[in-house]
Amino acid sequence: METFNNKVVVITGGNSGIGYATAKEFKAQGATVVITGxxxxxxxxxxxxxxxxxKLTDQSKLGQIDELVADIHQSLGKVDVLFINAGVAFFAPIEYTSEEHFDTMLDVNFKGAFFTLQKFMPILKDGAxxxxxxxxxxxxxMESSSVYSASKAALSHVAKIAAKELAPRQIRVNTVHPGPTQTEMQSKFGMDEATLSGMKTQILSQVPLRKxxxxxxxxxxxxxLSDSRVSSFITGGEYFIDGGMAL
Incomplete structure (x- = not known):
């Protein structure tokens, strides 16, 4: 079913993992999709x-976001769906968290995502x-996740405020909170295989669905959440897809 036929969908961080899978889903439903990375x-x-x-874009570089917006507006016009997905993660106890990792996570996960939202606003269609x-x-x-968790928590609160600010244009804003998900990103956590395996085992023990x-x-x-036919009255929502881990 081509639910998104003639719709323009932009997905940041779309070359792997959740971004890749989401691009595939929208493409299968008829959308014109642009991925970044x-x-x-x-x-x-x-x-x-x-x-x-x-479009090659580093979400932590505001000038590159400007170029992305300008290119999309010139070539495709206005945007129907914006999935702000790009992110990075490093895990370490507070005592051992480096300034470099702190800055990188805040620059990409929060600052970059915030300004992606801001800079796309003028080219979003009403009802997007x-x-x-x-x-x-x-x-x-969770231990060792202080900065990563904080960056994502800040983002989810911004999304709620954006939902109110953009409501007059009938633009809906929602947040998805995945739990442990099998993606390429897990190989980038800076851990050796034994540590990563141990972390996975520990996490799975906390997931009620045990997977x-x-x-x-x-x-x-x-x-x-992007299909206005079925979710037109949904905005400002937070959706956990985590096997019950947050319970």
Missing amino acids: KREVALEKAAIELGVQY SIVFLASGNTALA MGVAEDVAKLVAY
């Missing part, structure tokens, strides 16, 4: 596989949908 080879490869457009990717960690107090999520499940939720 900062790894050129991986981004181009993903775009070819998916049959979508791409914005979805932020936050994290199930916002409902937890990891998959990116495709998150993609379907994002598409649902």
